[in-house]
Amino acid sequence: YVMVEGEELHLGAIDEPCTFAEAEEDASWRRAMDEEMASIIDNKTWCLVDLPAGSRPIGLKWVYKLKRDANGDVYKYKARLVAKGYVQRQGVDFEEVFAPVARLESVRLLLALAAQEGWPVHHMDVKSAFFNGELKEEVYVVQPPGFAVAGHEHKVLRLDKALYGLRQAPRAWYSKLDSCLLSLGFSRSESEHAIYGRGTGTARLLVGVYVDDLVITGNDKLEITHFKEEMKKLFHKSDLGLLSFYLGIEVKQEVDGITLSQAAYTMKILEKSGMVGCNPCHVPMEPRFKLSKVSTAPATDATEYRSVVGSLRYLVHTRPDLTYSVGYVSRFMEAPTTEHWAAVKQILRYVAGTQHLGCRYTRRDKRAVLCGYSDSDMAGDVDTRKNTTGVMFFLGPNLISWQSMKHKVVALSSCEAEYIAATTAACQGIWLACLLGELQKKEAQQFTLKMDSKSAISLCKNPVFHDRSKHIDTRYHFITECVEDGRVEVEFIGTNGQLADILTKALGRVKFQELSRNWCR
Structure with a gap:
């Protein structure tokens, strides 16, 4: 940033x-x-x-x-x-x-x-x-x-x-x-x-x-x-x-x-939501913060809630730091309550204090290669116990793609959750590699995908492990085929270096700001 x-x-x-x-x-x-x-x-x-x-x-x-x-x-x-x-x-x-x-x-x-x-x-x-x-x-x-x-x-x-x-x-x-x-x-x-x-x-x-x-x-x-x-x-x-x-x-x-930014658009969001001049905060969502669709809190104006959250979703196109928090509050569009609205207001307070932040694309490495990160939490959704996947891709030092999404299935282990996240990342990475190859008039190159789960990496590389994972939907085994074909190289990275961690859960101030700085290295 x-x-x-x-x-x-x-x-x-x-x-x-x-x-x-x-x-x-x-x-x-x-x-x-x-x-x-x-x-x-x-x-x-x-x-x-x-x-x-x-x-x-x-x-x-x-x-x-x-x-x-x-x-x-x-x-x-x-x-x-x-x-x-x-x-x-x-x-x-x-x-x-x-x-x-x-x-x-x-x-x-x-x-x-x-x-x-x-x-x-x-x-x-x-x-x-x-x-x-x-x-x-x-x-x-x-x-x-x-x-x-x-x-x-x-x-x-x-x-x-x-x-x-x-x-x-x-x-x-x-x-x-x-x-x-x-x-x-x-x-x-x-x-x-x-x-x-x-x-x-x-x-x-x-x-x-x-x-x-x-x-x-x-x-x-x-x-x-x-x-x-x-x-x-x-x-x-x-x-x-x-x-x-x-x-x-x-x-x-x-x-x-x-440099890409949306400062003027940010001001419009703050004006529309009545948050101009509010007290800013350091993180968009407090650590370990959880919300549920089943709430006893009073209902809030659903139209206003959807309008503000929808506006924030467009802001995510230049603000990766908002991806998880905005995606999380988007799950409660149907019947929002004052608890959900309070979470949105914290995001707005964070946005008010970081209005001029944006993505920066630099010229640091002439031979920039495509590199991705994938991560997943475990049973993070309170209502469904489904996992949240975080995926991001860099071209050299420049962050070009990011997404935070809730799984459609319930994972039975952290290994399975990371394996499913890796498949999601592989699909995105293959598309980016093909597009980059066409832009450069070259063949699509192999890209590196970094994960912080050694068991999931083993599952990607060794088909014999599928005997323990027969219940996993066959479409999620696509990552294994990509590794065998040489289109994807999976690497282990420690949890402290896993940049996609910020897309799967709410983090504390120190960790949140540290990861944000890494994106602009």
Whole structure:
């Protein structure tokens, strides 16, 4: 973790209109709607027609959003014309809707690799991205509020390209972008379909796609500039320069590394929960702290509880230290009580005192290798007696993936619990190794998995031990096959060096801070 220096945050309180009638009275919002309509018309998104017999048009509405920067200041008024896609019928108005986006683990791996190699990371945004998606289905919509064609108010619009809100819009846009990138010589990653690569050696270029946001990096600045020019010929794009703000995550690029943090988002959580100015604490959860679903404490507002915990879950993307505690309080979403809310408030107090912490990716080792840690507690859940697994992976000194999850089965011994955790880690590690190999244009390399259970390591290496473990589900024996094939090398590490310990239980202040520092070594 590293402290991100910055000025005090001031989040504005400008209202966003809820209806067209409210928005048209404001010149800024009216200008935003005119820009949206101009973009739609230039893109030849629709044509004015009479509604065919038996067809039903889909309604449209305006959605208004203030775009803010990392400091919370408004830099753009955004008006979006959205189709009421919830009335669409599958098989009539649309078929398939799935569209891949880059997992944040993939984005972190991409940034860690860029920091490792000293590459700059650039950011591009496609303006009105979904308008570029070409529709295969015949879809009709009503004319937009406030922009009906005079004398033809009874007519409807037949869509040739997608609108925001349509169920198939994300898939149509991804198909369009995918075909364009492939035509430019990129190859799509088999492990992550939203990551693309082109070139080799000193001309290697990597692109990560999250809907309309493109993260671009490579070791040749001229190649990055050339790619931007190619994309501008295909789409209306905004060149945002070096990546500084992405999906609510603040990115700071320096000579010696890249820092990720969510300070502005953290402040929003504290404001929403009424915890601004609270007394901070040193750990998110007290040692040996336990909660149960069966509680005699008074019930609390379930909607507020779910909202705050859900917000904290997104904060975990740059805060591994919150992973266990936030995951633990997430188990009580159904019927939270004041006891559960008190645990959430302690997490918020810890967050208030560590608002500027974030992940730091450094350039310390040119030959960084993938290394993982897996750990498990024993019967930690009070209600079900199931175990909690902690898994984390490093690329050299940089932490790129972490997860804390409750097992789906009850383990009969600590050996079995660690063995199941190792299988979970092996699955994650193999995927990361394959993705890393594709990014580097190399074969997937063997990675090391460190565990603090010698009996579980023996079980991974020696099939004869399965005679004592016949009750273990066959899927958990996958780790043994990985070890035999040479894809995974398991190593013993003492409990004091087990970094994943922080993902399986609440720790004391000294141990908690010691492990946190190790992640930034």
